[in-house]
Amino acid sequence: MADSKQRILITGMAGFIGYHLAKKLGREGFDVYGVDSINDYYSTKLKKDRLLDLGVAVGPTDIGWISNPNKNIHFLQADLSKSDECARVFEGDHYDALVHLAAQPGVRKSISHPAIYFQSNLVATYNLLEQLKDSPQTALLMASSSSVYGHSSDTPYTESQQTDAPVSLYAATKKSTEIIAHYYAHQYKIDTSMLRFFTVYGPWGRPDMAVYGFFDKIMNGEEIKVFNQGDLKRDFTYISDIVDNLHLLLLNRLNKTKEDTTTSYEIYNIGNQSPVKLLDFISLIEKIANKKAKKAFLPMQPGDVYETYADSNKLKQLLHFDYNTPLEKGLTKFYEWYKTYHTINTKALQSHE
Numbered sequence: 001m002a003d004s005k006q007r008i009l010i011t012g013m014a015g016f017i018g019y020h021l022a023k024k025l026g027r028e029g030f031d032v033y034g035v036d037s038i039n040d041y042y043s044t045k046l047k048k049d050r051l052l053d054l055g056v057a058v059g060p061t062d063i064g065w066i067s068n069p070n071k072n073i074h075f076l077q078a079d080l081s082k083s084d085e086c087a088r089v090f091e092g093d094h095y096d097a098l099v100h101l102a103a104q105p106g107v108r109k110s111i112s113h114p115a116i117y118f119q120s121n122l123v124a125t126y127n128l129l130e131q132l133k134d135s136p137q138t139a140l141l142m143a144s145s146s147s148v149y150g151h152s153s154d155t156p157y158t159e160s161q162q163t164d165a166p167v168s169l170y171a172a173t174k175k176s177t178e179i180i181a182h183y184y185a186h187q188y189k190i191d192t193s194m195l196r197f198f199t200v201y202g203p204w205g206r207p208d209m210a211v212y213g214f215f216d217k218i219m220n221g222e223e224i225k226v227f228n229q230g231d232l233k234r235d236f237t238y239i240s241d242i243v244d245n246l247h248l249l250l251l252n253r254l255n256k257t258k259e260d261t262t263t264s265y266e267i268y269n270i271g272n273q274s275p276v277k278l279l280d281f282i283s284l285i286e287k288i289a290n291k292k293a294k295k296a297f298l299p300m301q302p303g304d305v306y307e308t309y310a311d312s313n314k315l316k317q318l319l320h321f322d323y324n325t326p327l328e329k330g331l332t333k334f335y336e337w338y339k340t341y342h343t344i345n346t347k348a349l350q351s352h353e
């Protein structure tokens with residue numbers, strides 16, 4: 001168990017990964033502080049339901065921190081791209097660590113709505129780093145993305161290979177924040193771990209991503225879009241493997257010893273190391289849902305990459321961690337959650353009719 005006084009700030013706590021991490025850290029005895037703007041990129045109901053599951057009920061007029069009944073998870077609705085709202089998050093005692101997950105994700109939207117990516121990925125990160133420079137004892141764990149590897153065919157991807165040719169604005173903002181955070185780590189001695197996540201999925205997942213979208217469409221008898229005629233591969237990584245890695249890395253950074261040979265800025269891949277072909281992935285979903293998909297085969301989408309494939313050995317060796325959720329098991333867990341969540345919400349909707 002952690003020292004109960006350790007205060008961890010999670011940005012993007014109403015988001016998919018932030019919610020799961022908050023739940024885990026709350027259970028492990030940390031004092032968790034979460035921030036999120038609860039934007040409407042996807043269902044705000046899903047984001048508020050995740051917070052409710054953490055014991056935090058967000059009202060229409062909450063303007064300060066609110067806490068769960070156990071008083072170990074706290075939440076503030078704030079837009080980090082606004083410097084005054086970001087500054088409010090840092091009023092009071094210092095945080096032992098900041099896990100920065102808030103961002104505007106998604107490749108397609110970065111083509112149609114580029115400005116949001118500059119605000120939520122670049123300006124918000126800059127505002128946070130400006131706050132951290134006065135608090136260099138706060139360890140920083142920060143989300144980047146496998147998208148920084150662009151169209152590289154040099155697989156599996158290792159952290160040391162070149163990542164200066166992003167093919168989407170989303171990837172370009174993620175790569176930019178990696179570089180900006182390097183400057184802050186160097187100048188202000190902020191202990192920084194940059195984490196390149198590979199296609200994360202699981203219960204409470206994001207409706208804009210393939211796992212949720214495909215199950216949803218197949219269950220509702222709608223057509224699914226199969227891009228690049230199905231000739232794509234993804235290194236699907238189950239949420240609890242991501243969260244277990246983050247928890248162990250957090251402990252590692254909080255208990256950093258004098259013998260620690262890591263530098264103040266390290267990049268780590270977090271990925272399952274087992275890419276799956278898109279058509280095999282769809283077959284697995286059909287098997288689990290016991291329903292055939294209607295498929296529309298389409299060309300490659302702008303901004304998309306052909307393959308993601310992590311070499312995660314650097315972090316595995318540091319943490320002695322092994323990924324232990326095969327895709328079929330993870331998809332089954334997602335499907336169980338999906339059915340329960342949608343049954344509850346359909347019943348709730350019907351009861352209001």
Ligand SMILES: NC(=O)c1ccc[n+]([C@@H]2O[C@H](COP(=O)([O-])OP(=O)(O)OC[C@H]3O[C@@H](n4cnc5c(N)ncnc54)[C@H](O)[C@@H]3O)[C@@H](O)[C@H]2O)c1
Nearest residue numbers: 012015016017037038039079080102103120143197199200
């Ligand atoms: N899920 C994946 O497969 C994946 C893969 C690679 C990288 N990542 C990165 O991991 C992080 C978490 O991803 P996720 O899947 O949980 O996404 P998510 O969209 O579910 O969560 C992000 C949260 O950040 C919040 N947010 C956005 N802009 C904000 C702002 N200006 N101020 C405050 N809050 C803001 C959103 O409301 C959202 O709840 C992101 O940085 C994402 O780029 C995710």
